Amino acid sequence: MAHGSSGLSYSCACFYTDNIFIEQYQMHVSFTDEEKFTKKYHKITLCYFIELLFPQVKKEVERRMKLAEESMQRKSEISLRYKPLHPELYVLQESFLSADFLEAVHFCQSPHASLDGLLNLLDSIPDKRIYRLPVFVPQFCKDFVEELEHFERSSLAKGRPNTMNNYGVLLNELGFDDSLITPLREKYLRPLVSVLYPDWGGSCLDSHKAFVVQYSLDKDLDLSCHYDNSEVTLNVSLGKEFTDGNLYFSEMREVKLLLNYLCSSFFFFF
Incomplete structure (x- = not known):
């Protein structure tokens, strides 16, 4: 379920038929009816x-x-009863964003923007169109994690991101959509991905799904292999001190791409 600029929620029809995770067997399936399911599997x-x-x-x-x-229902209840620890985080400020990220965005907004020029500002994985750069400053990450931990300690109902993660938060329910996530997508991410992914609608991204997941020894340890129902995915590591947390991409699963990367992670789905 994605969220657009108007505050409306959108669900692709495939959300109800595809990429259905069966936790007991650690597998994803598609399902429209029993007959087709049997023939397929x-x-x-x-x-x-x-x-x-x-x-x-x-x-x-x-x-x-x-x-x-x-x-x-959860969002309505949270808006009435939850008192934020860091209310200033709910409105995007440019000071939240790293200098490297802003430099890349400003380059993409310039008349001489090009993919070759942008790649000079990013780390990239050859031939996979996977890119890496810092998005937020450390202070924002610290305060944001504190806000999430504060919310977790509350007695309010919490919607989990998906059936594969038992620990996490849907950021739209917490009130981050309108003034933080949406302007981040429209003002900063859209120029960037319009250069990186013009063939995937990078210049006209109109909705997103934003959530946080958490991994630790006493909680979720990992995430099963899966694919995102999105044109572009942004992963941001918010974690404190941790070890391991390898992140793998598609057929490159046997190659460790990013070490010490995922603990508490900020996922944006567009």
């Missing part, structure tokens, strides 16, 4: 195994159908 699973999957898949589809209404 009978060659790679046993018949009795498929029968066991049906109830779990249907339960997940039903859960997704109720997400929008349940999220609106």
